[in-house]
Amino acid sequence: KNEVEQSPQNLTAQEGEFITINCSYSVGISALHWLQQHPGGGIVSLFMLSSGKKKHGRLIATINIQEKHSSLHITASHPRDSAVYICAVSGEYGNKLVFGAGTILRVKS
Amino acid sequence: DTEVTQTPKHLVMGMTNKKSLKCEQHMGHRAMYWYKQKAKKPPELMFVYSYEKLSINESVPSRFSPECPNSSLLNLHLHALQPEDSALYLCASSQMTGISYNEQFFGPGTRLTVL
Numbered sequence: 001k002n003e004v005e006q007s008p009q010n011l012t013a014q015e016g017e018f019i020t021i022n023c024s025y026s027v028g029i030s031a032l033h034w035l036q037q038h039p040g041g042g043i044v045s046l047f048m049l050s051s052g053k054k055k056h057g058r059l060i061a062t063i064n065i066q067e068k069h070s071s072l073h074i075t076a077s078h079p080r081d082s083a084v085y086i087c088a089v090s091g092e093y094g095n096k097l098v099f100g101a102g103t104i105l106r107v108k109s
Numbered sequence: 110d111t112e113v114t115q116t117p118k119h120l121v122m123g124m125t126n127k128k129s130l131k132c133e134q135h136m137g138h139r140a141m142y143w144y145k146q147k148a149k150k151p152p153e154l155m156f157v158y159s160y161e162k163l164s165i166n167e168s169v170p171s172r173f174s175p176e177c178p179n180s181s182l183l184n185l186h187l188h189a190l191q192p193e194d195s196a197l198y199l200c201a202s203s204q205m206t207g208i209s210y211n212e213q214f215f216g217p218g219t220r221l222t223v224l
Binding site: 030033035040041042043044045048086088090093094095096097099100101102 | 140150151152154157159164165199201203208209210211212213214215216217218220
């Protein structure tokens with residue numbers, strides 16, 4: 001069993017839909033990261049969180065430390081949101097990220 | 110300046126060549142990272158430099174040689190690579206608070222092809 005599990009692996013949505021991507025982890029962490037990668041491109045850090053909830057524009061990330069679970073929500077999805085979304089966790093000092101397999105999101109217009 | 114830059118964007122090399130990848134950041138970050146990413150896979154950590162010292166080497170073959178000449182610059186020297194080393198090589202940096210590492214900022218990557 002991987003230390004970081006994401007679901008779904010693939011997700012297709014219609015423009016405007018509310019999207020949720022889930023991440024579960026089995027190890028102790030100092031923080032959880034949500035990353036975005038467009039095809040052929042570099043990685044953008046969306047959120048780093050260790051508790052509660054963060055919001056940036058149409059993106060919301062939540063984490064439940066007790067349940068070892070995090071969700072990434074995208075409101076009013078748009079085709080430009082199409083990308084791979086990766087959940088990663090960092091250990092005690094945060095110098096090593098353990099990555100999930102990623103969720104491939106396609107938003108159709 | 111809030112970005113990590115990497116050069117070159119693309120690199121094609123033969124198995125006998127020696128080449129270098131370069132990564133630069135001017136955010137004052139004291140940790141820098143090299144990752145390797147194969148197609149449709151998440152990144153794999155290769156090396157971490159903390160305060161210009163190599164702090165993590167994830168058992169990377171010696172044909173990959175990292176160098177951190179100063180706090181803004183990170184190089185990856187390549188020699189006698191194999192075709193299976195073809196991948197996207199990503200650099201990242203993060204601020205450090207004492208011995209703790211903060212959010213990582215990634216560069217756009219170098220797409221390496223080994224013939």
